[in-house]
Amino acid sequence: MHAINYEAPKSLDEAVKLLAAHGEKARPLSGGTDLLIQLRAGTRRPEFVVDIKEIPELARISFSLQHGLKLGAAVPCIAIHENGDMRKYYPGLTEAAHLIGSLQIQSRATVGGNLCNGSPAADTTPALVALGAQARLAGPKGERIVPVDGFCLAPGRTVLQPGELLVELQIPAPERHASDAYLRFIPRNEMDIAVVGVGAALSLDVSDDRVVEARIGLGAVGPTPIFAAEASKSLIGKTLDAAAIERAAKLAVAAATPIDDMRGTAEFRRHVVGVLTRRTLAIAAERARAANQR
Amino acid sequence: MANKVIVETNINGDPVELLCEPRQSLLEVLRDVLELTGSKEGCLTGDCGACTVVIDGRPVCSCLMLGVEATGKKITTIEGLAAGASLHVLQQKFLENASLQCGICTPGFLMSAKALLDRNPNPTEAEIRYSLAGNLCRCTGYDKIVRAVTDAAAAMAGRGRPAHGTVPSETASGMAGEMLAKGEVK
Missing domain, CATH: 3.10.20.30 (Beta-grasp domain)
Incomplete structure (x- = not known):
């Protein structure tokens, strides 16, 4: 690995100043499970590595039913799974975080890093897209908030500008009968890169099982994670029956733009998008019916 | 530099x-x-x-x-892990169960097992296998390692050696996977 300079600022201000001073020569370090591999392989060669884990604001999970969730960019995946609010209110995002790698990896890897790394197959990004998450960024020109849908531009490329840093992910509080789910297909039991990943979030009117809100996120079936807008829209106002789920699954398949690669063919991936869309919708619906959170 | x-x-x-x-x-x-x-x-x-x-x-x-x-x-x-010349019970049980051959993976397995038992002194076999899933061994086939950790947990709790031989069935991943496995959703 090439020589680097390491800084571990204790405040967001300090981190922003450091990153601004070094621009493209700097890279934030969170769990390091992607960055250290990239440094070793020489695919990223920052001169300055800015460790963001010492910044209290970035290292915390803050949740209330009034204000929703603020998930710090440096929170390790294992802390999400160990958090009762996360398991209760965002089970889909929690299961996505708990699917990434081994316990060794989950002890370090972060949802923020998963997003900023920009992999089309990131497990937590479709779950974030389904929840309508927003990313709070801080940089030399100040702060801005951007939707996670659209955050990734191409494999390994995101909207982050040189010197800009992900501070936290913001997710609205769930409605009374709302929940989410994430499933991925891999050819093994555990610890692999998604061939297809699907996240779904639903809010229901349980008096007649009508869908109030629906969002479906797709992973590993395009150059970036995908928000399946038509599929999501098709559910809103409808009773969540088999026909509605089938229609949404077909529209989700149509939204996917997969390629053939070593993990699977485009044709197989399209098929799996349909299967996982049906399943995640069914699981999210079951959870949403059981939820009673206000 | x-x-x-x-x-x-x-x-x-x-x-x-x-x-x-x-x-x-x-x-x-x-x-x-x-x-x-x-x-x-x-x-x-x-x-x-x-x-x-x-x-x-x-x-x-x-x-x-x-x-x-x-x-x-x-x-x-x-x-x-060991206290001077006295082996940690995990190390002792790895020896008793012949849970290593070439030994390269053994320190990593022992540390993952220690992290598990420190948090969960009475893990199920599935929990042991899950906690050791980030450690690869190309020699043993894992069963002897799982037995050693099971024995170590029992010894630390002052229990005898439990019965062995159950291997958990394949399950899909995560909490949603558990719901699938239980047949709660199709």
């Missing part, structure tokens, strides 16, 4: 002040700077778990962490 920095940390209960380059992984620092060569280098990509150490109670691949990130942390390596 040798822009070395001072790192103050705690390793196996002892405060340690060391000098390393920021580019050095914790694994390199342990092995090359501190000459604690029990932690092994396998894949250098976080896949094999041979370099596993326990940091503030959690298992971590020391190849995927910079040495400078150890500042202020409490680190346990394989060298901290």
Whole structure:
């Protein structure tokens, strides 16, 4: 690995100043499970590595039913799974975080890093897209908030500008009968890169099982994670029956733009998008019916 | 370029002040700077778990962490497992069950097992297998390792050796996977 300079600022201000001073020569370090591999392989060669884990604001999970969730960019995946609010209110995002790698990896890897790394197959990004998450960024020109849908531009490329840093992910509080789910297909039991990943979030009117809100996120079936807008829209106002789920699954398949690669063919991936869309919708619906959170 | 920095940390209960380059992984620092060569280098990509150490109670691949990130942390390596000449019960049970052949993966397995038993002294077989899933062994086929950890948990709790022989069925991943496996959704 090439020589680097390491800084571990204790405040967001300090981190922003450091990153601004070094621009493209700097890279934030969170769990390091992607960055250290990239440094070793020489695919990223920052001169300055800015460790963001010492910044209290970035290292915390803050949740209330009034204000929703603020998930710090440096929170390790294992802390999400160990958090009762996360398991209760965002089970889909929690299961996505708990699917990434081994316990060794989950002890370090972060949802923020998963997003900023920009992999089309990131497990937590479709779950974030389904929840309508927003990313709070801080940089030399100040702060801005951007939707996670659209955050990734191409494999390994995101909207982050040189010197800009992900501070936290913001997710609205769930409605009374709302929940989410994430499933991925891999050819093994555990610890692999998604061939297809699907996240779904639903809010229901349980008096007649009508869908109030629906969002479906797709992973590993395009150059970036995908928000399946038509599929999501098709559910809103409808009773969540088999026909509605089938229609949404077909529209989700149509939204996917997969390629053939070593993990699977485009044709197989399209098929799996349909299967996982049906399943995640069914699981999210079951959870949403059981939820009673206000 | 040798822009070395001072790192103050705690390793196996002892405060340690060391000098390393920021580019050095914790694994390199342990092995090359501190000459604690029990932690092994396998894949250098976080896949094999041979370099596993326990940091503030959690298992971590020391190849995927910079040495400078150890500042202020409490680190346990394989060298901290035995008390002098007296083996840790996990080490003893690995020997009794012949849970190793070439031995390269063993320190990592022991540290993952220690992190598990420290948090969960009475794990199920499925929990043991899940907790050891980040460690690869190409010799043993894993069963003897799982038995050793089961025996160690029983010994630490003052119980006898439990019956063996159940292997959990294949399950889909995660909480949603559990719902699928239970037939709660189709």
